[in-house]
Amino acid sequence: MTHKNSNWDLSPAPESTGHISLNDHYGVFIDGEFRTPDHGNRFQSINPATGEVLAEITESSSQDVDRAVAAARAAYAGEWSKMGGRERGKYLYRLARMLQEKSREFAVIESLDGGKPIRESRDVDVPLAAAHLFYYAGWADKLSYAFPNRNPQPIGVAGQIIPWNFPLLMAAWKIAPALATGNTVVLKPAETTSLTALKLAELIQEAGFPPGVVNVVTGHGDVGAAIVKHEDVDKVAFTGSTEVGKLIQKSIAGTNKRCTLELGGKAANIVFDDAAIDQAVEGIVNGIYFNQGHVCCAGSRLFVQESIHDQLIEKLKHRMGTLIVGDPMDKNTDVGAINSREQLATIEQYIEVGKQEGAEFYQAECQLPDAGFWCRPTLFTDVAQSNRIAQEEIFGPVLAVQTFRTVAEVIKKANNTPYGLSAGVWTDKGSKIFNMTAQMKAGVVWANTYNLFDPTSPFGGFKESGFGREGGLHGLSAYLDI
Amino acid sequence: MTESNENSGKSDRLEVLKTYKMYIDGKFPRTESARYYQPVVNGTSLGNVCLASRKDVRNSVVAARSAQAAWARRTAYNRAQILYRIAEMLEGRSQQFLDELIRQGMEADSAETQITQSIDRLIYYAGWCDKYQQVFSSVNPVASSHFNFSTLEPVGVVFAVASRDCPLLGLISLIAPVIASGNTCVVLASENSPLSAITFAEVLATSDVPGGVVNILTGRVEELSEHFSRHLDVNAIACDGLGVDLNTTIKEFASETIKRVKIYHQEWSAEAAANPYLIQDFCEVKTTWHPIEQITESGASY
Amino acid sequence: MNQSQIARVFKSPVIDQVGVVERAKRFTTRSIKSEAKMQGLEMVLSMIDLTTLEGMDTEGKVKQLCYKAQHLHDSIDGLPTVAAICVYPNFVGLAKRCLAGSGINVASVATAFPSGNSSLEIKLADVSMAVSEGADEIDMVISRGRFHRGEYNFVFDEIAAVKAACGEARLKTILETGELGSLDKVRLASDIAIAAGADFIKTSTGKIQPAATMPVTLVMLEAIRDHFQKTGLMVGMKPAGGISKSKLALHYLIMVKETLGDAWLDPKWFRFGASSLANDVLMQIEKQRTGAYQAANYFAID
Missing domain, CATH: 3.40.605.10 (Aldehyde Dehydrogenase; Chain A, domain 1)
Structure with missing residues (x-):
């Protein structure tokens, strides 16, 4: 047991760009x-x-x-x-x-x-x-x-x-x-x-x-x-x-x-207290930070049953800490660049709105490159249904977390939006899944998973x-x- | 004796006229505006008919919205039975519809055909209630360990402008497929021939159709089009036989909330005019994913 | 006593197998290059429990293994040694003598390894023998039959008793995940073992397929993480069996890093139970050093 290690950080693993052909x-x-x-x-x-x-x-x-x-x-x-x-x-x-x-x-x-x-x-x-x-x-x-x-x-x-x-x-x-x-x-x-x-x-x-x-x-x-x-x-x-x-x-x-x-969309991603919590955390991350949150079906509204809120948020923050943000060409990058200066400005404006609305703000710690357009994975807790960040599509890596107590309450809150593209439901109980997926006014409902796509699977909104x-x-x- | 004989003579008895009211939330209110119009057929007025207002549109949409979730929750079997029940009640009232269709200017032969086709059409869609889902749903073989299926769900509240020229069959040919899947609707009856629509409402009211599932207004589409096509709580609109300009206006207003608008120019007496694709027109496709655990008799793959 | 009480107290979270497999696969998309790769490979070497657990083990075989443990590949300077060698109890004394002064631990399987089917008395005697011969670490097996009967108290008590018998030696508790049948059960067994005082939890004996896999290990790492978040106490993890390639080992380290953090990237808290992994790692280190792909014949097998 002689080996003593300090932190083990991944070296850059850039994808080669030599193989492509682009015209001027x-x-x-x-x-x-x-x-x-x-x-x-x-x-x-x-x-x-x-x-x-x-x-x-x-x-x-x-x-x-x-x-x-x-x-x-x-x-x-x-x-x-x-x-x-x-x-x-x-x-x-x-x-x-x-x-x-x-x-x-x-x-x-x-x-x-x-x-x-x-x-x-x-x-x-x-x-x-x-x-x-x-x-x-x-x-x-x-x-x-x-x-x-x-x-x-x-x-x-x-x-x-x-x-x-x-x-x-x-x-x-x-x-x-x-x-x-x-x-x-x-x-x-x-x-x-x-x-x-x-x-x-x-x-x-x-x-x-x-x-x-x-x-x-x-x-x-x-x-x-x-x-x-x-x-x-x-x-x-x-x-x-x-x-x-x-x-x-x-x-x-x-x-x-x-x-x-x-x-557009403003999907509810709903986690019940009987859910497979670690897999739910993964689904939450995949739901909102996939493709920098530039996803119309992004799970941008997280609803957590109150009894597991603190535990889940702790796990979520831990997981956010492992996301690698930066050079899109690096094979290890999880979250890349914001698509344009304009989109970055929109996202940053919403982050300001969220802060002003009194929601609790959290961002994963990570180093960002100097040039280009970047946004750290962002989390707002203590969000109210009436907050703008819970109502409007941000189209960025910004998650708004709300809590709920009962099935009826979360159905009502989840559907309380003009959008209806997608929804997520996390619970271990079969009969609850069938009820929840039926109750969601959304064209795609992911139960115990999120942001999956397949050519055979119809996609589109209510x-x-x-x-x-x-x-x-x-x-x-x-x-x-x- | 002579006097009494004269008194019992038909010609001397004052006929009791029917007041044609509208049908909202299972009740028969007059228009809140207290206005009326008089459709005229061959120079003869059909009487005083409610001229629906903006607020009548509002009230009927509220009724349709409140009734929608519960109606959609009914079992398909139950909805089928209720549609069948409507047909039964219509059959029993054939004579009254015959009289009214003739009053509205239809030849007796055509009126009779229209009534029998209307009854048959209801039975046709009654049969579809618990079958269209099997025709239009799918299990999708996705390339991952997930069970993935798509089913139809009712779009919600539908506003329908019924045919002017086909006052009973046209009305029923829209209402039946719309409510078969669990939608509720507000229907604007034929402006010129509204009597049979109101009488049909009486059929509905005695057919176990919950109040609010079908609401029937009488009035002028030109006056109401903006109000229903801009109404935020209307999910879809069906227009039958309207002119290009009116359709355009309705579609433009509908775009404000991405309403689904279906335009029909249908010959409703044709056999092909009844089909399950009309049910599908007022449904949303919902796709659901769920993981499939991978453990077989030879053990787990994890 | 109601045997399901423990389960209720633990409230092990449910596990979705498909989600775990997806997450585990994600770790394998990490690209480990240059500096990080070299550092990782050396870390893997330092975490190996070089193992021989065969019925035909002899003193000669154990001596060879102990020599190999100290001289992994003498042509490369500055290599770490493995963390421990792992043998049956009757070879502990010999191994201790061979490894004297090397800093390499001797681990011994005990408790009627690999089935665990014996009395507690005999199991404890097995442990005591290994400990008295100088074992630094004890690798016990849980009673899977009792576990499947739902006798979680029994399993808990047995682990606690073995822990007491270990004295100074660190206890690794083998769940034999290939016999548990589902990831839910793997999680439950992990929670029981941790609560009963295991210093390490370990996947497998190496005698049952499947042995260690990334999904199984991930579930166990998550149990360790939850315990740490609740209590602040660290527990170690040892996947054993089936990890023979350095690329896979590096992916395990990524999984440990991202699930538990850098603190666990230490032989004190993470081990690989493996016999052929060391040489593959050495070949990779040589390849990194020289740039040439290596062949097995240039690396001593024992």
Whole structure:
């Protein structure tokens, strides 16, 4: 017993960025080709962990959107809608496989561009994106089995607008069911995270998809608005804030456009005193600190039964202390960079609000890098239902903890929100689980687990968290006339 | 004798007119606004009908909301029996509906067909109450050790604008699928032909349908559209046969709270107009996850 | 006496197996590089209980083991020694003599190892013999049959009695997790052992599969953590059996660090019960030093 150790700290374990290929600038992907528009308007895509410029992205004009929609329409009217489901499926299978082959490159770019830990982009985003493509590929020639007594038909051109929190995964969530059902696509990634969508466009090109089946235009909100309002777009699919979702719903009110919206949330994560407490703590951490809390279904409201509150908070703080915050490219990083300066400002503002509201503030101790945008895992205890931090979506690593005494009380509090995307329930008692999961007004309920996703599992909200489902059999109907 | 014979003669007896009131929370109130309108058919007034107001919309949504959770908690079997009961009661009142549909301007043949189809439609959806869940639910084979399933849940409170031209069958063809899954609703009856809707409310009131599950208003959709489509406690809206402008206005207001809006232009007499997809239109898909412990007869994998 | 009383007093938390497996897997995604890896590998060496527990053990075998314990790989300077060697009671005296002055402890299994099926009297005699021969540590087994009968008081009392018989020697209590059937039972047995005075809790005898796994060890570490948070008292942990690769051993250390903290990263509080792990660690250390991948033939097996 001679060895005497001091603290054992992990050495840096950076993922190599040598394996990726990024251009200095990207055009828009229209009709099977990358095109540099004459207007030459571009903006920069920044690595939020360092502030460095990764590439310049095209700020699409309304003419670019017109061209993309026209290409999608031509592809729909031409080859794609006439192709049999089996062949369509094979294109998607091929894309899924090629994404798996290039998984490392995609993971690295995703982390560079969005700030999420490489562990998550490697183990969650990219594999799930490939799985999603693979899953829907198989539906392409089986659609008549999904809708009894119906003869489902594609809708036409789908305009799809995706957020910055899971850029590649959301692109896959949107493209896979649209193409499997025989539609064509105009996709707009979020302005801070366009790179993996553009890389996916390269892959679509490489996979030999007919030109125009998928088109990618980049830019800010007005580009999205141009897609939504385009008269030749038949279907709008949007994932993002409830605020923008409302604008979209309103702007297409005078049309017959089909629409699915996957919007914000303020999920209740409920822990009963009979729960498997250590696994619950893990679920709480995974629920709110996964992807820096930039998750619409984040378990941002924690409800703890009073009898275990102190014990649970002690355990939670201990666990928060083991989270490694910092360089997203380090394989050991648990919590990466906040996606943008703007989002960091929003989060910090909410933290101030929480303090002013009198909630007890706690942050895990950890060293933060100098450059880039960072927020320590944050906990507010003694929160009241009426506090803003318990009502509004923060979209950051900030957890608001409330207590409850009875089942009825927590059901009421959990549902006391305009949102209804997700919920979590932790208890060892089977009959309580079935009651609680039934009582939650939310589209996804995780019992004794949290923040799990699967291509076969429908995802989407109740109430102001949106409508329509993505994933599973139920995700097909958003892209079909049945 | 002569005098008494004359007195008993039909022509001399003053007919007792029916007051057509609205149906809110299982009761038959007049509009709180005390206003009325007179639908006219072939130059003849149908009488004084309640002209529902903003506050009537409010009161009926309150009633629908209070009734919703309990209605959804009823067993599917129980809801099926209640829908069947409505059909039974409607059958028993066929003659009255026939008279009213004719008064509202319908040919006798069509009226008769409409009534039998209405009865059959209720029975059709009564049968779906405990079956649609099996058709539309799924167990999802996720790639981890979790049991994952998706089921339908009622969306909540539905505001429905019923068909103008198909006053009984159109009304029932919306109400039945909406309440089959556990929603409650407020229905605005056909403006021109509201009598049969109110009489249908009397059927509902005697059919074990709990008060508030179905509420029926009479009035003008143009006046009420903003009030129900902006109402924060309405989860979904069904519009049948409205014009583009009105649909647009309703959808625009609905966007303020992400309401689900379903637009129909349905020929309700068609066989295909009755289907479980209408039930699904007013349901949410809920997906539930739970871990599956991994221990088999050959031991634990931990 | 009601045997379930102890269980009620302990109130062992329930365990969700799938959640534990997920968490355990997460530790294996930690990337341990350069400095940290070298430091970790040396730590692993210093925590090994080099073990021989075979029916065919001889004096010769034990002597070889004791030599190996002191001379892990003489071509590398500055290596730590292992923490202890672990033998049957009849070889304790010999091992003590072989290891005199080395600082390496002698641990002995006792209490009718590995089944634990004998009388308390004989078990205590077994312990006394090992202690009187000079054992620094006693590795006892709990009575799994009694545990499965729900006789938790019996299990508790037996551990307490063995602890008393240990005198100065530190007591490691083997739960034999592969026979307990579920992680809930592993947690309950851990809590009983800790409450009864065990200095260490240990997963396995090495005679039953599965032996040590990361999920089982995690559950036991959490029991230790809860006890520490409640009482401020530290208890040690020893996974035994099935850990033969240095990468896996490093992941165990990560698990200890993140579950209990750096204070437990010490041979006083954490051990690996293993026979072939040491050489794999040595190969890794050599690889770190030289940059070349190693072959087993260059490292003495005993």
